[in-house]
Amino acid sequence: MVHRTARTGLRLTHAQRQRCFGLLRSAGDVWSCALEINGWRRRRGDAPAAGYQELCRLLAQSGPGTFGELDSTGARSVLRRYSDAWFSAAARRKAGAVEVRFPRRRRSLMPIRWYHGTFGLEGCRVRLPVARGYPPLLLRLARLVPYPAATVRSVTLLFADGRLWIDVTAELPVATYPADQQPDPDRVAGVDLGIIHPFAVATRDGHALLVSGRAIRAEHRLHLADTKGRRRATARRAPSKGQRGSRRWRKTRRRARLIGGRHRRRTRQALHEAAKTVVGWAVDHRIGTLTVGDPRDVLDVQAGRRHNLRLRQWQIGRTLQILQDKAALAGIRVHLVDERGTSSTCPHCGKKITKPSGRTMACRHCQFAGHRDLATAFTIAARTPGSAITTCTPIAAQVVTHRRAGRRLPGVATARRDPRRPPPRAAAGGSVGRRRPAPPLISGRESLAHTRGRGSTTSPDLNR
Ligand SMILES: [Zn+2]
Numbered sequence: 278m279v280h281r282t283a284r285t286g287l288r289l290t291h292a293q294r295q296r297c298f299g300l301l302r303s304a305g306d307v308w309s310c311a312l313e314i315n316g317w318r319r320r321r322g323d324a325p326a327a328g329y330q331e332l333c334r335l336l337a338q339s340g341p342g343t344f345g346e347l348d349s350t351g352a353r354s355v356l357r358r359y360s361d362a363w364f365s366a367a368a369r370r371k372a373g374a375v376e377v378r379f380p381r382r383r384r385s386l387m388p389i390r391w392y393h394g395t396f397g398l399e400g401c402r403v404r405l406p407v408a409r410g411y412p413p414l415l416l417r418l419a420r421l422v423p424y425p426a427a428t429v430r431s432v433t434l435l436f437a438d439g440r441l442w443i444d445v446t447a448e449l450p451v452a453t454y455p456a457d458q459q460p461d462p463d464r465v466a467g468v469d470l471g472i473i474h475p476f477a478v479a480t481r482d483g484h485a486l487l488v489s490g491r492a493i494r495a496e497h498r499l500h501l502a503d504t505k506g507r508r509r510a511t512a513r514r515a516p517s518k519g520q521r522g523s524r525r526w527r528k529t530r531r532r533a534r535l536i537g538g539r540h541r542r543r544t545r546q547a548l549h550e551a552a553k554t555v556v557g558w559a560v561d562h563r564i565g566t567l568t569v570g571d572p573r574d575v576l577d578v579q580a581g582r583r584h585n586l587r588l589r590q591w592q593i594g595r596t597l598q599i600l601q602d603k604a605a606l607a608g609i610r611v612h613l614v615d616e617r618g619t620s621s622t623c624p625h626c627g628k629k630i631t632k633p634s635g636r637t638m639a640c641r642h643c644q645f646a647g648h649r650d651l652a653t654a655f656t657i658a659a660r661t662p663g664s665a666i667t668t669c670t671p672i673a674a675q676v677v678t679h680r681r682a683g684r685r686l687p688g689v690a691t692a693r694r695d696p697r698r699p700p701p702r703a704a705a706g707g708s709v710g711r712r713r714p715a716p717p718l719i720s721g722r723e724s725l726a727h728t729r730g731r732g733s734t735t736s737p738d739l740n741r
Pocket of ligand 1: 623624625626627628640641642643644645
């Protein structure tokens with residue numbers, strides 16, 4: 278069993294919206310109370326109240342009506358959050374991380390979680406529990422929950438990126454397959470993570486998948502340029518230090534928050550789609566083990582202002598997490614291995630070569646030439662813990678599948694090299710035009726870009 282969470286928007290009336298904010302604000306009060314009580318106790322020299330049971334006792338003592346419409350199960354979920362944060366900080370401090378601090382920041386709005394049995398979920402309708410004496414709170418979701426109703430374990434009401442959301446968490450069984458189609462743990466693929474190619478996957482028997490992330494990178498760059506322009510245009514409205522901002526400034530900030538949220542949703546969606554492509558490909562090839570080169574050690578090195586930003590936008594931890602989650606659901610094992618030196622090792626003869634600056638890796642010892650990221654993925658596959666492969670085998674004729682991440686991002690057209698691409702529109706002037714709904718994903722419309730270099734061909738099923 279694995280747990281999965283889907284975030285959905287809400288379609289609310291003004292009154293419902295106000296009640297939701299009331300609940301979140303009450304939850305913020307619960308959080309602040311926990312902080313306040315522990316502040317008093319610290320000043321008195323008493324032991325802090327951090328255990329969940331103890332906090333719940335204090336909540337019960339406060340009596341009904343203290344936290345407005347918030348019911349006790351919702352309030353307890355905030356206490357659970359506080360208790361978890363407190364104990365994880367305590368454990369990390371004990372382990373020597375003295376910079377970790379106990380929860381201390383007040384929040385005006387806190388997310389509230391309700392567990393199975395306390396809420397109702399039917400189709401697009403969710404019923405949130407409220408304190409006794411208040412009318413029931415029925416909300417309409419913006420889309421159907423993608424899980425069967427029986428598997429839903431909890432719902433969370435939260436405010437993020439300037440909007441109200443409901444997170445629905447379900448407990449899902451790991452995928453099962455017919456006997457001859459299930460992933461074979463002995464079939465290993467190496468995965469190289471990158472910026473230009475979020476995922477480059479290669480097996481030892483010459484199958485490979487290359488996911489292009491250029492659209493995601495473009496989205497990051499455009500967003501950065503946009504943000505810079507907007508900041509420059511609105512900087513004069515900013516309040517001076519110690520001053521309260523104007524109403525106009527509040528609107529500006531809200532707009533920036535909404536745009537930032539949209540950008541985050543877009544890139545996250547694109548990453549999810551890319552990871553889904555990888556896992557789908559792995560299932561098709563019956564790969565039971567993905568060995569992923571973990572580049573996070575390399576990221577600790579200071580790389581300068583510009584490259585640091587690039588690396589931060591890359592969101593490597595999130596990419597890894599998404600891939601691991603989807604692989605777990607599909608019943609595929611994921612190993613994280615050190616990727617040090619893999620991009621400067623020849624996959625054919627295993628000798629050290631200089632890291633190529635372009636996309637093509639060429640070895641002067643054995644005349645190997647091929648795609649750099651796929652070569653890296655190939656070398657990573659050999660580092661699978663417990664794998665029998667110690668010597669490099671010659672790469673057979675490769676079948677490279679090409680996919681693109683972020684094809685729903687605005688302004689993304691078909692590939693420049695795609696022969697079926699329609700002729701360019703006249704003078705778009707840099708604008709992506711009117712906002713349109715995302716086009717449906719059509720599996721037949723993939724890029725037909727060929728990789729150059731020895732032994733690389735396009736997958737035959739794409740040539741139809
Ligand atoms: Zn070589």
